[in-house]
Amino acid sequence: MVGQAVGAVIGGILATALGAAYAMGTPAIMSLCVTATLRYGLRRSAPGKARRAESHP
Numbered sequence: 018m019v020g021q022a023v024g025a026v027i028g029g030i031l032a033t034a035l036g037a038a039y040a041m042g043t044p045a046i047m048s049l050c051v052t053a054t055l056r057y058g059l060r061r062s063a064p065g066k067a068r069r070a071e072s073h074p
Contacts, residue, residue, distance in 0.1 A: 032040035
């Protein structure tokens with residue numbers, strides 16, 4: 018929840034400084050970058066996902 022609030026504040030500051038078009042695009046690009054950065058760690062911690070070495074027929 019805190020991350021969403023911080024993102025909203027940053028989005029508001031960007032909207033004030035850059036205008037609406039840039040303010041919508043910039044956080045979207047930042048979100049994609051964060052998702053791409055965290056993708057590997059999130060995949061490893063997925064609950065219920067069996068690893069190949071641990072699964073037996």
